[in-house]
Amino acid sequence: MEIDKQGGAAIVFRLDPASGVPPYQQLVRQVEDALRLGYLTPGDQLPKVKDVVAALAINPNTVLKAYRELEHKGLAAGRPGQGTFVEGRLDVVPLRDLHALRRKLVKWLADADAAGLDDESISALISSARHETQSSKRLSAS
Amino acid sequence: MTALVAQRAGKRYGRTWALRDCTLAIPSGRVVALVGPNGAGKSTLLNLAVGLTEPTAGCIRVLDDVRPGTQPALDRIAFVAQDTPLYANLSVADTLRLVASLSRGWDEANARNRLSQLDIPLRRRVGKLSGGQHAQVALAVALARHPELLILDEPVARLDPLARHDFMAALMTAVADEGLSVLLSSHVVAELEKVCDYLVVLSRGQVQVAGDVDELLAGHRVLTGPSSELDAVVQQHDVVHAQTAERQARLLVRMTRPVPTPLGWRLDETNLEELVLSYLRAPQASALPGPSIEAVSA
Numbered sequence: 440m441e442i443d444k445q446g447g448a449a450i451v452f453r454l455d456p457a458s459g460v461p462p463y464q465q466l467v468r469q470v471e472d473a474l475r476l477g478y479l480t481p482g483d484q485l486p487k488v489k490d491v492v493a494a495l496a497i498n499p500n501t502v503l504k505a506y507r508e509l510e511h512k513g514l515a516a517g518r519p520g521q522g523t524f525v526e527g528r529l530d531v532v533p534l535r536d537l538h539a540l541r542r543k544l545v546k547w548l549a550d551a552d553a554a555g556l557d558d559e560s561i562s563a564l565i566s567s568a569r570h571e572t573q574s575s576k577r578l579s580a581s
Numbered sequence: 582m583t584a585l586v587a588q589r590a591g592k593r594y595g596r597t598w599a600l601r602d603c604t605l606a607i608p609s610g611r612v613v614a615l616v617g618p619n620g621a622g623k624s625t626l627l628n629l630a631v632g633l634t635e636p637t638a639g640c641i642r643v644l645d646d647v648r649p650g651t652q653p654a655l656d657r658i659a660f661v662a663q664d665t666p667l668y669a670n671l672s673v674a675d676t677l678r679l680v681a682s683l684s685r686g687w688d689e690a691n692a693r694n695r696l697s698q699l700d701i702p703l704r705r706r707v708g709k710l711s712g713g714q715h716a717q718v719a720l721a722v723a724l725a726r727h728p729e730l731l732i733l734d735e736p737v738a739r740l741d742p743l744a745r746h747d748f749m750a751a752l753m754t755a756v757a758d759e760g761l762s763v764l765l766s767s768h769v770v771a772e773l774e775k776v777c778d779y780l781v782v783l784s785r786g787q788v789q790v791a792g793d794v795d796e797l798l799a800g801h802r803v804l805t806g807p808s809s810e811l812d813a814v815v816q817q818h819d820v821v822h823a824q825t826a827e828r829q830a831r832l833l834v835r836m837t838r839p840v841p842t843p844l845g846w847r848l849d850e851t852n853l854e855e856l857v858l859s860y861l862r863a864p865q866a867s868a869l870p871g872p873s874i875e876a877v878s879a
Contacts, residue, residue, distance in 0.1 A: 454775060456774070459852055462774065462775055489754060489757050489758070492750070492753045492754055492756075492757045493750050493753070493754050494750070495775065496747075496749035496750035496776065497775040498612050498753060498756070498777065498778055499753060499756055499757035500612075501775070501778075574848055574850075
């Protein structure tokens, strides 16, 4: 097995051309996921722009745009001459709110069962509704 | 700062216009993809920008206001032609020596450093290199002159996927290091999304789309809904191209003004390949920047 060691960076980016998500957003999401999963913690340095460019063969502006977006979200900060570093933490939803949301979902699922929906229909309905809320959120944001 | 400006530029070969009425203003510091089907005029436009040929009509300027083909233009532009032609019988080292004595501002250390990082032996004859190595030598030769504008005609068309990736990685690293402008033609649209931030679509000798990739993607959406309502939706939206089946219709629309999504229709973001293909299938549609704000207020 060959292992490519990518410098001293904490995480490795990848791009999925079939995802339909713009490349810079894919990088933003991967940093956010790494924060959620503990691969990145405040003070860690994000991979250097040049290393990401060389590894993924992508436009440096794409990486810069992703890092600017992370700065804008308060999750990272640029240090002149050094690079971009993780700064903030992702807001974790309080347990009490999660419980409340879960109760509503269980009630909804019971209604769906009573109406005769099977698992596939429920999944399709959730994904379609999720799509609707996300695209209206995106459009109002842009 | 502009990398390339064309004003109603045209090139005629005999009775055929290879390029017609081409008006463009490409900002510098960008990686520009020039796409279009074979025979759309891509190579003609690149040859005009390099100064290998002169326009029959209109004019072309590079790097703010420099006339292509003049000494200042030649010093500041590098060109990698289709199939990256090099002398097969020369060794890599002799190729470097040849270019060094033919060009100004040659940075020998830069070229050698680049080739040694790629493990390309300087003593090997160019004809014995792999396709990927061959292309990398052509790129190293072009970059070692520290050009402000690098023009490449179908640079990766014949490379295998790994060589393609390595070539683009070398090119993008140079962009990160030196901030040069890149203009490259390709008919492989799918892989340009990672690399390019400015898009020019040529079709039948004319510019059909030109603009910043993010702005183009933000300015277009895909609408999917019942075919029976197609006529009503087409009247409300600026439709670029429509695909219809018996029951379902899919439209690429330009979001020139805020329009509500029709009830029961689904609105999705688009991607570069879908956008390019939709325009190429609808040759009468175009997405060109209107008069700039400066031009209006002046």
